[in-house]
Amino acid sequence: MPSETLRNYQQKFSDVGGFFVPLAMVTWDFLFTAQSEMGVKGGMLEIGVFQGKSGILSSMYMAPEEPAFFLDIHEVPQARQRIAAVKSENAHFLQMNSIDALSDEYLAEMRGTLRWVHIDGEHTGYATRADLDTAAHLLSERGIICVDDFFSFKYPQLTAAVYQFLLEHPFKFKMFLASGNKCYICRASAFQAYDDYIRAQAIQRMRLAENKWTLTRTSYVHDYGCFTIIARNKERDFVGLDRDINAEVF
Template sequence: MMHYSNWKAAHDGVTGWFSDMSAGIVDAFLDYQDQKGIPGDLMEIGVAHGRSASLINLHARTREHFIAVDCNAPLLEEAAALLRGQGTGQVIVHGCDSQALPAEDFRQGCVRFMHIDGDHGRGALLNDLTIADQVVGPEGLLVLDDFLAPQYLAATAGVFEWLTLHPKRFEMVLAGHNKAYLARPEAARDYLFFIRDQLPAQLRARGTTDFTFWRMAEPEDWRGFGVAGRQWNRDFVGLREDVNEPERPAAERFAIF
């Protein structure tokens, strides 16, 4: 069920830096998980005022939890009240720095969707990714904030460093608009097909049209997509495509493997 419109109407005024494009992509991925029946809780490190958390939490099903982590106690209290007022799943709060999260509080693979928007330092990202590796399930999705943002290059360095040190734990399926989207390698194929075959239509259904997806590498080098502002009035641009020619049908567009 698409929650984007209800979220815009009720929570667009919540303070934060969660763009319409990122909100549309996150909502579409969560809808995809809902339709597939992927189980698990929802989690965010760095909740702040609850702008992004309020959208993610709308997808909580019966008996699922939203796990909210933030070291700023007044902000966390404010965000928790907002999330509990939505009347969806149970909200569990951890008022601490993510490096102090007790590991015993989390079951292995208990989370299906995790958003990391906490301390943007390299060391913090290394720690938060280690937590994600413990909690994100086999079909789960991990979203990293401010990826490739010039203001927070240490965070970007931390992401690539962790992925290099822990090969085959996560695969980046999409990056753009200051977010990176990572899946477990065994689930990446399905997410890549979703991006290729469904995500453009899902974004349009949410009123978002300023996008072009890029695939500028061979599958054996890099399977993921990039997304940026619209160019050449095309949904996709590939390594060997002539942008002056008509865009090919989705089924013929890219070899995922």
């Protein structure tokens, strides 16, 4: 079931220009709901704001006291105006190259406290890697890092940077979901909670059958497998190992 927040967003902001597909919106709604049910609190950072299409939605889940940072190399006046309408307190706009993000003293002070970091800025491998390191510094115990354009053929270097980061930190960070052009990474210690939540709730809450999507898990976590959500596959809610057509969600 989409939350009231997502319905509100879709009604008011569907004509905002940008890059944010419906599956990604539903996935964000699902994950912010998961955080709320798990009692996860903290601020957020978006790197790459453009006209605010994704930043508006994440702002709408933030409590007034939770700080939200929006960082872009360019001025983003339309995003600023739209975000002010949904988050009037504690929204901070930083115009800078994301490579220098932690030179902002206020942002750097947020070390270990943010529950949501969306990386959608410069899509080079170098910048993606630097943005992941920034996110790792800022992320709270049960926070989520979301990286845009994961496995986009236009940006192969971005996917390389994501895997370099994961392979360098196997005991610190794990990818737990890939869905709607984006991947989702959490601290290794929080992995099981998100993995269990997806297994128990995703099919129903994201209305996968009605939306013509399928939950998959085509290999094990120790094989770098994770849940993914794709276009409807084999008319099934869940598709598992390729060799096991009748696999249950594992």
